[in-house]
Every structure is written in structure tokens, then in C-alpha cells.
Amino acid sequence: xxxTHSAQTMDLIQAVEQADSPERLVAAVRALVASQDExxxxxxxxxxxxxxxxxxxxxxxxxxxWGQRAIAPTLExxxxxxxGARAYSFRALSAIADPxxxxxxxxxxxxxxxxxxxxxxxxxxxxLRWSCLSSQERSARQTQTLQVxxxxxxxxxxxxxxxxxxxxxxxxxxxxxxSADLREQIQAMFxxxxxxxxxxxxxARVLLAQRQLTAAWAADLDAATVEQx
Amino acid sequence: xxxxNSPPSSPSLVDSSGEALTVDQxxxxxxxxxxxxxxxxxxxxxxxxxxxxxxxxxLIAALEDExxxxxxxxxxxxxxxxxxxxxxxxxxxxxxxxxxxxxxxFYVQEAxxxxxxxxxxxxxxxxxxxxxxxxxxAALQVPGRPxxxxxxxxxxxxxxxxxxxxxxxxxxxxxxxxxxxxxxxAARAMYALTQEAPYGDRLVQALGCDDxxxxxxxxxxxxxxxxxxxxxxxxxASVESSFKIIALKSLLDNHFKRSQSVVLSEAACQxxxxxxxxx
Numbered sequence: 001x002x003x004t005h006s007a008q009t010m011d012l013i014q015a016v017e018q019a020d021s022p023e024r025l026v027a028a029v030r031a032l033v034a035s036q037d038e039x040x041x042x043x044x045x046x047x048x049x050x051x052x053x054x055x056x057x058x059x060x061x062x063x064x065x066w067g068q069r070a071i072a073p074t075l076e077x078x079x080x081x082x083x084g085a086r087a088y089s090f091r092a093l094s095a096i097a098d099p100x101x102x103x104x105x106x107x108x109x110x111x112x113x114x115x116x117x118x119x120x121x122x123x124x125x126x127x128l129r130w131s132c133l134s135s136q137e138r139s140a141r142q143t144q145t146l147q148v149x150x151x152x153x154x155x156x157x158x159x160x161x162x163x164x165x166x167x168x169x170x171x172x173x174x175x176x177x178x179s180a181d182l183r184e185q186i187q188a189m190f191x192x193x194x195x196x197x198x199x200x201x202x203x204a205r206v207l208l209a210q211r212q213l214t215a216a217w218a219a220d221l222d223a224a225t226v227e228q229x
Numbered sequence: 230x231x232x233x234n235s236p237p238s239s240p241s242l243v244d245s246s247g248e249a250l251t252v253d254q255x256x257x258x259x260x261x262x263x264x265x266x267x268x269x270x271x272x273x274x275x276x277x278x279x280x281x282x283x284x285x286x287x288l289i290a291a292l293e294d295e296x297x298x299x300x301x302x303x304x305x306x307x308x309x310x311x312x313x314x315x316x317x318x319x320x321x322x323x324x325x326x327x328x329x330x331x332x333x334x335f336y337v338q339e340a341x342x343x344x345x346x347x348x349x350x351x352x353x354x355x356x357x358x359x360x361x362x363x364x365x366x367a368a369l370q371v372p373g374r375p376x377x378x379x380x381x382x383x384x385x386x387x388x389x390x391x392x393x394x395x396x397x398x399x400x401x402x403x404x405x406x407x408x409x410x411x412x413x414x415a416a417r418a419m420y421a422l423t424q425e426a427p428y429g430d431r432l433v434q435a436l437g438c439d440d441x442x443x444x445x446x447x448x449x450x451x452x453x454x455x456x457x458x459x460x461x462x463x464x465x466a467s468v469e470s471s472f473k474i475i476a477l478k479s480l481l482d483n484h485f486k487r488s489q490s491v492v493l494s495e496a497a498c499q500x501x502x503x504x505x506x507x508x
Contacts, residue, residue: 053469087470116471123508159474163508200485201478201504207493208501 009037016043022052029055033062041070045077048092049085056088063092071100078104083114090117094124099132102141109167110148119163122152126170131177142171142182150189158199165193165202169209174220252278256287259306264297267306275313285319292325303334311337315344323350330356335371339380346387354393360384361399365406381406382414389418397422404428409435409443417450429456436466444468452479455487457496464503477504 012032019025029047032040040062047059063070074092079085090108093101101124109121125145130138149171152164172178172186190206197203250258250273258270271291278284291310298304311329314322322344329341342360345353360368360379368379381403388396400422403415413435420428432451436444445468451459452475463476481500485491 053467084469119474119508123505158478159471162478162504166505166508200491201481201501203491204481204485204493204497205501207491208498211493 006037006039009035009039013040013043016047022054025050025052025055026058029058029062033058033065038066038069041066041073042077044070045074045089048088049079049082051084056084060088060092060095064095067096068098068100071096071098075101075104083112083117086112087114087116087120090120090124094120094127097124097127097129099128099130099141102128102145106145106148109152115157115159118152118160122149122160122163122167123170124167125149126167126173126176128170128176130171131175135177138177139179139182142176142178145171146182146185153189153193158202161193161197161199161202162205165190165205165209169213172209172213173216252281252284256284259287259291259310264306267291267294267297268309271306271309271313275309275316278317280317280319282319282321285314285317285321288314288317289322289325292329304332304337307332307334307337308340311340311344315340315347318348320348320350323348323353327353327356330360335374335376335380339376339383342380342383342387346383346390349391351391351393354388354391354395357384357388357391357393358396358399361396361403364399364402368403368406368411370408377408377411382411385411385414385418389421392422394422404431409438410446413443413447413450417454420454420456426456426458429454429459432456433459433462436462441468445472448472448476449479452476453483455480455483457484457500460496460500460503464507470507474504474507477507 009032012028012035015028016025016032019028025047029044032043044059044062048056050056063074071093074089078089086108090105093105105121105124105128108117109125112118112121125148130142133141146168149164149167152160152167155161155164168186168189170176172183178186190210193206194203197206250270252274255270255273255278258266259274261267261270271288274284274288288310292307292314294304294306294310297306307329311326314326326341326345326348329337332338332341342357345357360381361384368377368381370376371378385396385400385403388400397419400415400418404412404419406412406415413432416428416431416435419425420432429451432447432454433456435447436451438444438447444466448463448466448468449472451463457480460477460480463473463480466473477500481497481504484494484497484500488494
């Protein structure tokens with residue numbers, strides 16, 4: 001049973017590796033994702049580097065569906081020489097949202113030279129499942145994350161600042177369970193951006209973050225009140 | 230926002246032979262016996278100088294350079310000087326650039342038209358409109374050359390930047406230009422000048438073409454046009470995410486410019502939701 005299964009996966013992997021047109025590659029990746037055999041993970045990661053956006057998006061979805069199990073192989077196979085592939089890897093890690101990838105996300109957001117990688121990592125930092133961590137660890141790690149995102153707010157590339165705002169908003173959502181101190185610091189950063197940033201798109205994203213955060217915390221308060229009542 | 234390391238933005242860049250260049254040297258180099266140094270200096274001044282009056286005077290003088298000429302009669306230094314003057318924003322360059330529209334070199338004409346658009350002085354509008362008279366027939370591909378008989382793409386772009394509503398009847402025929410790139414430029418300008426949705430839809434439709442390079446350009450056209458209804462089409466186009474984010478941001482900038490402030494309108498929130506998804 002296991003043998004036939006993996007033989008079938010081998011065929012599907014081979015179809016991906018031998019695809020000779022963009023359309024065939026997309027079809028082969030789709031079939032591989034559907035096979036739901038964990039042996040397909042390394043091939044899905046390779047597809048991120050094939051410079052075929054449609055196939056890469058399918059592969060990212062396939063990896064995200066594996067959740068935690070895809071984290072270690074994705075980190076091991078990070079492509080240091082292909083920023084396009086790296087950006088897809090970090091989009092996958094961001095969507096899996098497991099704090100195991102935190103160090104990799106922090107380092108990519110802070111030090112990668114490619115804006116697409118930094119944007120994906122900055123967004124991912126905000127949407128991690130922070131509640132998985134103990135309150136002590138969460139507090140320490142969120143402080144560290146805040147520092148990295150704050151440094152991105154100084155970047156001359158507006159799109160990096162924009163992504164950092166999205167990350168900061170995530171860090172401040174009720175489900176991330178941020179401390180009151182962290183929330184105050186982020187609010188202050190938002191106010192500074194509104195007063196000083198030269199890009200309308202950046203300011204607008206701050207306004208949107210403030211609006212969405214106000215709504216999320218109001219809903220959270222309502223839920224807590226209902227529970228107590 | 231390119232992926233490659235961006236060049237330093239301070240004017241202490243080295244020149245083509247590896248020497249550090251200052252503004253004074255670059256101005257002097259505009260008359261250097263080595264013609265390649267002249268060409269490089271004009272580019273450098275457009276990119277790295279602040280455009281003080283001295284720089285602008287020197288570049289205006291370079292618009293009449295006769296030494297640097299190609300076998301086909303092109304004027305490389307004039308082209309770079311014309312491009313640089315557009316970036317430096319000094320309107321004293323407007324009339325000299327208008328004179329360049331009559332240069333025999335197509336690429337000097339094109340650079341002058343684009344720079345006139347960037348300088349934003351409507352005094353040049355009648356001179357630009359002249360190029361559109363005669364319509365498509367007068368602006369077809371020149372046999373054996375990689376360009377049209379007239380620099381209509383740059384001219385239409387400039388008229389759009391100058392918000393020249395008078396141009397509408399003269400731009401409209403170019404929607405049917407056989408070169409798709411020119412037709413798209415016309416659609417972009419027509420939308421910007423009239424705010425009529427069918428012109429925006431023409432661009433959305435053009436995004437379905439097979440050529441990825443053309444798709445990237447049309448994406449930017451949509452952003453620049455400010456056609457908000459095209460936001461979804463930008464986000465789902467078969468083009469790299471970085472291009473889509475830039476195009477959506479340009480859409481947002483245009484929206485704020487039109488409303489004269491940064492407001493969280495429904496349209497703005499929709500555009501940002503699309504941008505978030507592309508990070």
C-alpha cells in the first residue's frame with residue numbers, strides 16, 4: 001500500500017520536474033498538491049524557484065496546507081541566491097503563522113536585501129499565532145519583533161514601511177495578546193508616521209490600521225462583557 | 230523599489246572611469262573632449278544634482294551640442310540633457326525644450342516632450358498638439374527603424390501630465406494606433422483627461438495580452454490613469470507582485486490627489502486590502 005502510494009508520488013514529482021511548458025508545470029504542481037503525500041514537500045519548495053508565478057502560488061498553498069510539517073524543510077531549503085523563491089518561502093511561512101519560524105522571519109525582515117522578502121516577512125510577523133507561546137516568552141518575543149518592525153519604519157522604500165504597518169497592526173490585535181505597554185508604543189509609532197511620513201499611501205495605511213484596531217478591540221471588549229454578564 | 234541594490238542617492242557617485250564626480254566637475258565635463266564623458270555628465274546631473282541655476286544653464290547649452298552626433302544623425306548628449314532638464318524642475322528650460330521638438334533626432338524630440346510634461350508649464354501645449362495633427366497616418370512606424378515617424382507616445386503622455394483637456398479630440402484617434410503600446414498610452418490619457426470609464430476598461434482589456442513586458446507597462450498605465458475600477462484587474466494580473474503593488478499605490482496616490490487629502494474612502498480601503506494581500 002505504502003509502496004504504490006509513493007510510486008504514484010514519484011510519478012507526480014517527475015511530472016513537475018519534466019514539465020516543458022508553463023501550463024504543464026501548473027497542471028503538474030496542481031496534481032502534486034492534490035496527492036497529499038508528505039513526500040511532495042521538497043518538490044513544492046523547489047517549484048518556488050522556477051520563476052513561474054502561477055505554479056509558485058499553488059506550491060505556497062500546498063505548503064501552507066501542510067502547516068507545521070512544512071516549516072523545517074522550507075527553512076532548510078531557503079534559496080540564498082534567488083530572491084523570488086525566497087519571497088515565496090516567506091509568504092508560506094507567514095501564512096503557516098507558527099512561532100517556530102519567528103527567528104527566520106525576524107532576520108529576513110531586518111536584513112534581506114530584497115524588498116519582496118522583507119515585505120512578506122514583515123507582514124508575517126504580525127499574523128503569527130502568538131497565543132501558542134507562554135505569556136512570559138510572548139512578551140519577550142513581541143518586544144523583539146516590535147524593535148525590528150520599528151526599524152523598518154525608517155526604510156526609504158515606502159513599500160517596506162507599508163508592510164511594517166501591516167505587521168504592527170497584527171501585533172496589536174486582541175488575538176496576539178499584546179501588553180498594554182506594547183500597544184502604547186505602537187500607537188505612538190503610528191502617530192509619528194501620520195505626522196511625518198511623506199507618502200499618502202503610508203499615512204492611509206496607518207489610518208486604516210487605527211480604524212480596524214479600534215473595531216477589533218471594541219468587539220473584544222463586548223465579548224468579554226457578555227462572558228462576564 | 231527595485232530588487233537590486235539601489236544606487237546611492239548622494240551626489241558623490243564615481244564617474245564612468247571610476248573617479249568621484251562633483252557637480253562642478255560634471256558641469257565642466259559637459260564640454261569635455263571625450264564625448265562619452267559629456268553624455269555621462271548630463272545623465273549624472275539629472276540624477277544626482279539639485280538643479281541649481283548653473284546646472285540648468287549648462288544643460289540648456291548642451292541642448293545645442295553639435296559635436297556628439299551618431300552616424301544616423303542622432304544627438305546622444307542632447308537626448309540626455311533634455312531628459313535631465315525634465316527631472317530638475319526649472320521652468321527656464323521650457324522654451325529651449327520646445328525648440329528641441331523640431332530637432333531632426335526622434336529621440337531628442339521624445340525626451341523633450343516627456344520633460345515638458347514633467348515641468349508642468351502649459352505654455353508648450355500648442356507645440357505638443359502639432360505632433361498629433363494628421364492622426365495615426367502621420368505617426369506610423371518608420372520602415373527599418375525601431376520608432377514611429379513622430380514621438381506621439383511621449384507627446385500624449387506629456388499632454389496627460391499637463392492636464393490639457395483641449396487635447397482630447399486629437400488624442401482620441403490614437404486609440405486605434407496599430408502599435409498596442411501607443412493605443413494604451415492614448416487610453417490612459419483619455420481616461421485621465423475625461424474620467425470616462427470605457428477608456429479605463431480599454432486598459433483592463435489590454436492586460437489580457439500575451440506579452441509579459443507589455444502587461445507590466447499597462448499595469449503602470451492603469452495605476453497612473455487613476456482608474457479605481459481597475460484595481461481588481463491589477464491585483465489579479467499575471468505579473469510579479471512588486472509591479473502590482475507599485476501600480477496599486479499609484480492608483481491610491483492619484484485618488485488622494487483628486488480628493489486633495491488622504492481619506493479613508495471605501496475605494497481607498499479596497500485598494501489597500503488588495504495591496505495587503507500582495508505583501
